[in-house]
Every structure is written in structure tokens, then in C-alpha cells.
Amino acid sequence: xxxxxxxxxxxxxxxxxxxxxxxxxxxxxxxxxxxxxxxxxxxxxxxxxxxxxxxxxxxxxxxxxxxxxxxxxxxxxxxxxxxxxxxxxxxxxxxxxxxxxxxxxxxxxxxxxxxxxxxxxxxxxxxxxxxxxxxxxxxxxxxxxxxxxxxxxxxxxxxxxxxxxxxxxxxxxxxxxxxxxxxxxxxxxxxxxxxxxxxxxxxxxxxxxxxxxxxxxxxxxxxxxxxxxxxxxxxxxxxxxxxxxxxxxxxxxxxxxxxxxxxxxxxxxxxxxxxxxxxxxxxxxxxxxxxxxxxxxxxxxxxxxxxxxxxxxxxxxxxxxxxxxxxxxxxxxxxxxxxxxxxxxxxxxxxxxxxxxxxxxxxxxxxxxxxxxxxxxxxxxxxxxxxxxxxxxxxxxxxxxxxxxxxxxxxxxxxxxxxxxxxxxxxxxxxxxxxxxxxxxxxxxxxxxxxxxxxxxxxxxxxxxxxxxxxxxxxxxxxxxxxxxxxxxxxxx
Amino acid sequence: xxxxxxxxxxxxxxxxxxxxxxxxxxxxxxxxxxxxxxxxxxxxxxxxxxxxxxxxxxxxxxxxxxxxxxxxxxxxxxxxxxxxxxxxxxxxxxxxxxxxxxxxxxxxxxxxxxxxxxxxxxxxxxxxxxxxxxxxxxxxxxxxxxxxxxxxxxxxxxxxxxxxxxxxxxxxxxxxxxxxxxxxxxxxxxxxxxxxxxxxxxxxxxxxxxxxxxxxxxxxxxxxxxxxxxxxxxxxxxxxxxxxxxxxxxxxxxxxxxxxx
Ligand SMILES: Nc1ncnc2c1ncn2[C@@H]1O[C@H](COP(=O)(O)OP(=O)(O)O)[C@@H](O)[C@H]1O
Ligand SMILES: [Mg+2]
Numbered sequence: 001x002x003x004x005x006x007x008x009x010x011x012x013x014x015x016x017x018x019x020x021x022x023x024x025x026x027x028x029x030x031x032x033x034x035x036x037x038x039x040x041x042x043x044x045x046x047x048x049x050x051x052x053x054x055x056x057x058x059x060x061x062x063x064x065x066x067x068x069x070x071x072x073x074x075x076x077x078x079x080x081x082x083x084x085x086x087x088x089x090x091x092x093x094x095x096x097x098x099x100x101x102x103x104x105x106x107x108x109x110x111x112x113x114x115x116x117x118x119x120x121x122x123x124x125x126x127x128x129x130x131x132x133x134x135x136x137x138x139x140x141x142x143x144x145x146x147x148x149x150x151x152x153x154x155x156x157x158x159x160x161x162x163x164x165x166x167x168x169x170x171x172x173x174x175x176x177x178x179x180x181x182x183x184x185x186x187x188x189x190x191x192x193x194x195x196x197x198x199x200x201x202x203x204x205x206x207x208x209x210x211x212x213x214x215x216x217x218x219x220x221x222x223x224x225x226x227x228x229x230x231x232x233x234x235x236x237x238x239x240x241x242x243x244x245x246x247x248x249x250x251x252x253x254x255x256x257x258x259x260x261x262x263x264x265x266x267x268x269x270x271x272x273x274x275x276x277x278x279x280x281x282x283x284x285x286x287x288x289x290x291x292x293x294x295x296x297x298x299x300x301x302x303x304x305x306x307x308x309x310x311x312x313x314x315x316x317x318x319x320x321x322x323x324x325x326x327x328x329x330x331x332x333x334x335x336x337x338x339x340x341x342x343x344x345x346x347x348x349x350x351x352x353x354x355x356x357x358x359x360x361x362x363x364x365x366x367x368x369x370x371x372x373x374x375x376x377x378x379x380x381x382x383x384x385x386x387x388x389x390x391x392x393x394x395x396x397x398x399x400x401x402x403x404x405x406x407x408x409x410x411x412x413x414x415x416x417x418x419x420x421x422x423x424x425x426x427x428x429x430x431x432x433x434x435x436x437x438x439x440x441x442x443x444x445x446x447x448x449x450x451x452x453x454x455x456x457x458x459x460x461x462x463x464x465x466x467x468x469x470x471x472x473x474x475x476x477x478x479x480x481x482x483x484x485x486x487x488x489x490x491x492x493x
Numbered sequence: 494x495x496x497x498x499x500x501x502x503x504x505x506x507x508x509x510x511x512x513x514x515x516x517x518x519x520x521x522x523x524x525x526x527x528x529x530x531x532x533x534x535x536x537x538x539x540x541x542x543x544x545x546x547x548x549x550x551x552x553x554x555x556x557x558x559x560x561x562x563x564x565x566x567x568x569x570x571x572x573x574x575x576x577x578x579x580x581x582x583x584x585x586x587x588x589x590x591x592x593x594x595x596x597x598x599x600x601x602x603x604x605x606x607x608x609x610x611x612x613x614x615x616x617x618x619x620x621x622x623x624x625x626x627x628x629x630x631x632x633x634x635x636x637x638x639x640x641x642x643x644x645x646x647x648x649x650x651x652x653x654x655x656x657x658x659x660x661x662x663x664x665x666x667x668x669x670x671x672x673x674x675x676x677x678x679x680x681x682x683x684x685x686x687x688x689x690x691x692x693x694x695x696x697x698x699x700x701x702x703x704x705x706x707x708x709x710x711x712x713x714x715x716x717x718x719x720x721x722x723x724x725x726x727x728x729x730x731x732x733x734x735x736x737x738x739x740x741x742x743x744x745x746x747x748x749x750x751x752x753x754x
Binding site: 386388389391392394395396397398399402406407410411414488490491 | 562564583587590591593594595597599601602603604605614615618619647648649650663664667
């Protein structure tokens with residue numbers, strides 16, 4: 001052997017890190033006071049924060065909640081012996097309007113229910129860790145809660161009892177089923193509940209009906225159109241090839257919606273009349289309007305953006321050029337221009353007498369605007385994928401659509417999450433632009449409230465409230481995207 | 494160029510070359526734009542053959558084997574795989590691809606899927622095998638490449654050698670009749686090369702038809718029944734391994750061998 005003077009025979013045990021590196025003190029030392037420059041910046045920041053809070057807090061802390069006008073606010077503030085203070089009376093008086101606009105007061109349960117159901121419908125899309133059982137439980141819970149605010153009557157009571165029993169049963173099974181024990185349950189033949197995505201799909205048709213009301217047969221007919229398209233594709237795919245079948249599967253439902261759905265709905269309505277009281281679009285306003293436009297545009301713009309991004313990369317010249325022209329044109333035009341087109345120009349071009357809903361027009365414009373940006377964000381994700389991924393998918397015999405769906409898109413979308421969510425947030429905030437074409441979103445409403453003689457001169461309270469409403473939504477989206485990025489990480493233990 | 498020593502004796506008893514033609518390439522030519530990358534390739538591969546393709550970098554080895562499952566398109570001549578001619582007809586392409594497995598230099602595993610999902614994806618979606626059957630079969634192949642315990646990890650958590658063995662298992666799950674390897678060990682650290690070569694030897698011992706682009710001349714000597722030498726887009730020389738290494742005919746082959754052995 002060589003001259004080995006030292007050989008370790010035992011491995012040293014692990015030791016705790018020194019206390020100076022852990023705990024509150026350790027954290028502060030590491031993050032706030034490491035070095036004189038950092039310490040100085042920390043102190044300056046603390047001073048600025050203190051100065052801001054000290055200035056704002058007295059303004060916030062202002063007992064004006066019950067004031068009926070700006071004048072009363074001033075009196076209350078003067079009585080309290082203060083120089084200035086917020087006038088919260090305006091929020092107290094107008095918050096229902098800021099949320100619902102001029103939506104009839106006795107019908108506001110409908111948009112509220114739609115809003116909560118929206119969350120239930122999004123669960124299977126957004127949160128993988130919530131079980132099916134829990135998902136159905138939440139759905140029944142929301143419906144059950146809604147019955148207490150409903151119009152009452154015998155039917156309602158029966159519904160309440162049924163939902164209450166369902167709720168109790170689901171709650172019991174959620175407690176009783178241990179999620180880790182799924183394997184044993186499969187052996188015992190415990191059936192899984194149906195996929196809650198069924199409700200998510202149904203909600204697409206349920207939401208407009210809840211908001212706008214009318215005959216129940218209209219949304220049923222619209223849903224039927226999709227079923228028809230699917231059937232056409234299934235039946236003809238083998239007979240006339242996939243492309244022709246696809247074209248027919250798009251054309252047939254469109255014809256159905258344009259020409260037959262109205263007949264179908266009125267015929268069914270004559271036999272089985274059931275509907276909700278219709279609410280015209282001009283009564284929509286406030287946050288309800290922003291959320292309706294924002295959510296619809298968000299949900300549609302993502303798949304549309306994906307298709308445009310794929311179209312832009314396509315080898316088919318026509319598909320490629322159409323995608324490029326669409327994306328570049330829409331991105332090149334300010335959203336406000338598109339909204340003016342929606343509100344003014346379309347009326348000139350459409351035949352007189354056609355009633356093309358203004359909210360629908362705005363949703364279409366907001367959607368195509370967001371889709372154009374989305375297409376570029378997704379294209380960025382596609383470009384970041386190594387060529388080897390496409391080759392491996394090809395070599396395994398996956399066709400184009402399967403490769404896109406199973407291999408390419410999951411990775412490209414994951415890379416694009418920050419960009420996608422930024423586009424969503426931007427879109428949601430841009431819904432306030434509809435105030436310029438006269439729709440009463442929270443900003444539009446603020447303007448009209450400020451025109452009221454009682455509240456003439458109010459600024460910060462109203463816009464601060466609007467800001468808070470929007471912040472709740474946009475901040476949740478931003479946090480969700482961070483959660484999603486963490487969940488989709490696959491490169492650590 | 495290092496050539497890995499293969500320690501164990503390779504069992505040739507089941508390596509039988511049959512008379513059935515697996516791949517037939519006739520007067521095949523390919524251009525990248527103006528660049529004539531493959532010139533008049535003629536090659537017949539019988540079932541059960543183990544062919545090693547060698548040659549300097551840029552000589553067109555990858556392009557040749559990528560033409561066999563149409564990751565690249567050829568412009569002249571014909572390629573017939575298992576009786577199916579490769580043309581612009583997508584049905585034929587899909588058919589060939591489901592018969593031919595391919596292993597890449599950089600593994601190309603799907604990073605967003607677990608090892609098991611990597612292996613079951615194509616059987617489920619292309620071959621329409623039920624999920625539990627696909628999973629069972631995938632576990633068998635993962636055992637064969639000796640990493641069943643990694644089934645629920647993600648590719649990013651495995652070493653290079655393990656990833657390449659998963660890539661081999663993933664191809665095998667489609668039950669291919671022909672396997673193509675494009676420099677499967679070139680991206681690996683030396684100590685991992687052996688585990689991948691061992692897997693490939695086992696595959697050869699079971700009688701798989703294999704086309705292997707590699708610089709591992711030890712593998713060529715012990716496993717291949719034919720070595721093809723390519724240069725400048727042409728097949729310059731082909732022979733059985735002993736003759737090829739001991740008695741090279743062309744000057745270019747001699748030069749190449751003197752450089753790498
Ligand atoms: N997609 C491509 N476009 C243009 N030239 C290419 C492309 N792929 C490879 N080449 C060229 O073709 C030649 C052969 O490449 P390749 O088959 O990868 O060689 P090898 O695998 O033998 O190293 C090289 O000169 C390479 O630069
Ligand atoms: Mg190569």
C-alpha cells in the first residue's frame with residue numbers, strides 16, 4: 001500500500017446548523033442586515049412605510065359609514081375635530097350598484113349564484129388535489145345555500161330537502177372515505193362519482209341562462225348543437241375522411257344555431273314552458289359586467305390562442321397566412337378601436353333591425369384581442385421546446401394532434417404560464433375600457449355616481465374601492481399561476 | 494476514441510439472421526437544400542441482423558437511419574420497411590413508425606411525464622392498449638432495463654444512463670420489430686456507457702433487428718454481424734466485423750480506424 005496516514009472509519013453524524021443561521025434573528029441578519037448598504041436600505045424602507053401608514057391611517061379611520069352625502073361626511077369629520085378623512089357613505093350606499101349595476105334587485109341571486117358556481121366549475125380545471133367527492137359536495141353546498149335566498153314556495157322547500165339530504169350524504173362519505181385507501185375501494189367495488197367536469201361543461205350553458213334568463217330551451221338547444229356536431233364527426237369520420245368530417249361537424253351546428261334553434265326553443269317552450277325572467281343587457285353593470293366579459297373572454301381566448309399559435313407554425317400556407325394576418329392585425333390595433341367597432345360600426349354594417357347584443361359584441365372583441373396576444377405567448381412556449389420532443393413523439397407513431405395534446409402543449413403551456421396569466425390579468429383590467437363606449441362597468445359607474453349631487457367631489461373612496469375589487473381578482477390569478485408553476489415542476493425530488 | 498470493454502461473453506445462440514427482408518433501401522438520395530447529404534444508398538437488412546454504422550462526423554449516419562422512420566424525407570429512390578414503402582402517404586408512415594423503435598443520442602424522454610407514463614403513452618394512444626395492460630407490460634420492460642423502482646419518478650430525477658435505458662424501454666413497449674439507435678452512448682459519462690451497452694446486448698441476444706450508429710467498436714466487434722462504414726454521404730465499405738477491423742479495404746476506412754482504435 002501507499003503511505004496512507006489517515007483513513008476515516010466512521011462517518012460523522014449530521015449536526016444542526018448554528019442558531020445564528022436560523023430563527024427570526026438569523027433570517028433578519030441574512031435578509032435585512034447583511035452588510036451596511038443593505039442595512040441602510042432596510043432602515044430607509046421602514047421609514048417610508050411608516051410615513052405612508054401614518055399619513056393614510058387617520059384618513060382611513062373616519063366614522064362616515066352612514067353619511068348620506070359628501071356634505072354630511074364633511075360635518076362628521078369636522079365634529080370629530082379632524083382636518084380630513086374618507087367619506088365612506090358613498091360605498092355604503094352604492095356598493096350593490098358597483099357589484100351588479102342596474103340588474104333588477106330581486107333577481108340578484110342569479111348572478112351571485114352564477115359567480116359561486118363559476119368557482120365550482122373551475123375546480124376540476126384548476127385544482128388537481130381536490131377530490132371528485134369534494135367537488136360535488138361543494139356544488140351541492142352552493143345550490144343548497146342558494147335555496148335559502150330563493151323565492152320560497154313548495155317546490156323550493158322540496159328542493160331544499162333533497163339538496164340537504166344530498167349534502168349530508170356527501171359530507172358523510174367525504175369523512176368516511178380515506179383518500180389513501182382508493183386501491184382497497186376499487187377492490188371492494190366502491191364506484192367513483194362521475195367526473196365533475198360534466199358540471200363544468202354544463203355550466204358553460206348554464207351561466208348565460210342564469211345571467212340573461214329567458215326560456216331554458218335556448219341554452220339546451222345551443223348545447224344540442226355541440227352534440228349534433230360531435231355526432232356528425234363520429235358518423236362521417238370513417239366514411240368521408242377526417243378533414244371533410246371536421247368541416248361538416250362545424251357547419252352543421254352553425255346552421256342549427258342560426259336557423260333551427262329558435263324554432264326548437266319556441267316549440268319546446270310551448271310544450272314545457274320553463275324559463276327565468278329575462279334581463280336585458282343594458283341593465284348589466286358594475287363588477288358583474290367586468291366578470292362576465294373578462295371570464296368569457298379568458299376562457300375562450302386560451303384555446304383560440306393555442307389554435308392560432310399552431311396555425312402560425314403550420315406547413316399549410318393558407319392556414320399559416322390567415323393566422324399571421326389575424327394575429328398581426330389584431331395586435332396592431334388598440335383594443336379601444338375594436339370596442340368602438342363593436343359599439344358603432346357593426347350597427348352600420350348589420351342589416352337594420354338585427355339585435356346583436358352589445359355585451360356579446362364586446363366579448364367577441366375582447367376575446368379576439370386577447371387571443372392574438374395569447375397566440376404569441378404560446379408560440380414562445382412552443383419555440384422553447386427542443387426539437388427532440390417532436391422527434392420522439394413522431395418516432396413513437398403519435399399523429400400530429402395526439403403529439404400536440406399529449407407531448408407538446410403540456411410542456412409549451414407550462415413554460416408560458418407567466419405570459420398566459422399576464423395576458424389574462426391584462427384582459428381583465430382592460431374590461432374597464434368598456435366604460436368609454438358607455439357600458440357601466442365599475443369605472444363607468446364611478447363616473448355617474450360622481451355626477452350625483454350628493455356625491456359630487458368624491459374621488460379616492462370610489463376609485464379605491466374599484467381598485468380593491470380588481471386587485472382581489474388579479475392578485476388571485478397571479479398567486480394561482482405561482483401555485484401552478486410549483487405544482488408542475490418535475491425536476492426535483 | 495474510447496472503446497468500452499465488454500466484460501461478459503455475448504451469447505450468440507439466439508442471434509439468427511433470417512431470410513426475410515426487414516428493410517430495403519434502393520438508390521436512395523437525399524438533399525438538404527442544395528447539399529447532397531446521402532448519395533445512392535443501397536442497403537438490405539434482413540430480420541435479426543445487428544448492423545453497426547460507423548463513420549466520421551457529418552458523414553450522414555444519423556440522416557440515413559432517420560430516413561428509415563421518416564423523421565427525414567428522402568427525395569429519390571425507395572425505402573421499404575417490412576413491406577411498406579415510405580412515401581408521402583401518412584398511413585404508411587404511421588404503420589412504419591409503429592414497427593420501428595428509435596433511441597436518440599439525447600434520450601428525448603418527455604420531462605412532464607413519469608417514467609411509467611413515458612412508457613405507456615404510445616401503447617395507450619397509438620396501439621389502444623388498455624391502461625392497466627400497458628402499465629403491466631411497461632413494468633416488465635422497465636425490469637428488463639433494470640430500473641423498475643424508478644417508475645414513478647420524472648426523467649429529470651434520473652442519471653443519463655438511467656434515462657437512456659428508460660428511452661430503450663419506452664421504444665420496446667411498442668413491441669417494435671426493428672430498433673434504430675443514433676449514438677445512444679455519446680452523451681453519457683464513461684461509467685454509464687456500460688449499463689446502456691449491456692441493455693443493448695441483451696436486446697441483441699433476444700434476436701432483435703438493430704441498426705446502431707455508434708463509436709463503440711467493442712460493441713461492433715462482439716455484437717454486430719455487419720459493420721457499415723459511411724463517408725461523405727455514401728456507404729464506402731461494409732463487411733462482417735472481424736474482416737472490417739482486421740482487413741479494411743478502402744483508404745478512408747483505414748484512416749478512420751487508425752483514428753478511433
Ligand atoms: N436539418 C439539416 N439541414 C441542413 N443540413 C443538415 C441538417 N441535418 C444535418 N445536416 C448536415 O448533413 C450532414 C450529415 O449530418 P448527419 O447525418 O447528422 O451526420 P452524422 O450523424 O454522420 O454525424 C452534415 O454535414 C450536417 O451538417
Ligand atoms: Mg449523428
